[in-house]
Amino acid sequence: MKERDKYLKIVEWSDEDKCYVGSVPGWIGKCCHGIDEMNVYKELCEIVDEWIDIYKKSCRVLPPPTNKKYSGKFVLRTGSDLHQALTIKALNAEESLNTFVVKVLKRVISG
Numbered sequence: 007m008k009e010r011d012k013y014l015k016i017v018e019w020s021d022e023d024k025c026y027v028g029s030v031p032g033w034i035g036k037c038c039h040g041i042d043e044m045n046v047y048k049e050l051c052e053i054v055d056e057w058i059d060i061y062k063k064s065c066r067v068l069p070p071p072t073n074k075k076y077s078g079k080f081v082l083r084t085g086s087d088l089h090q091a092l093t094i095k096a097l098n099a100e101e102s103l104n105t106f107v108v109k110v111l112k113r114v115i116s117g
Contacts (some may be wrong), residue, residue: 010054012071017047030054033069082107 013030020027020039026040028050034057038049061068084092097104 007054009058009068010051012073013054014072015047015050015054016042017050027055030072032072034046041052 015026015028017026019025023039025039025041026043027036027048028046029036030050034053037053038046038104040046042050058068060066060080092107093103094105099106101109
């Protein structure tokens, strides 16, 4: 596995720019673009390799890996008022709090 494979690389279409744009979430913002998705991905990989070299040459610690297997669990601190409101909504929907929150999050993510 190459070191760059530890980092999630995103290539997505930008309606604003009318081209594909590449980034590495949490580390490298939008850094390359083009009309061919695969070429943008290749360029993004090269940019990640260059940044890894820069970090190593300057003895900087690389950011934590983002391309990993996720457990599907995380702790969410909401505050007591929001917790209560979500619980009431879940009860009214006859769902567990977890099921209700997952459905809401999926709706938000899918737009």
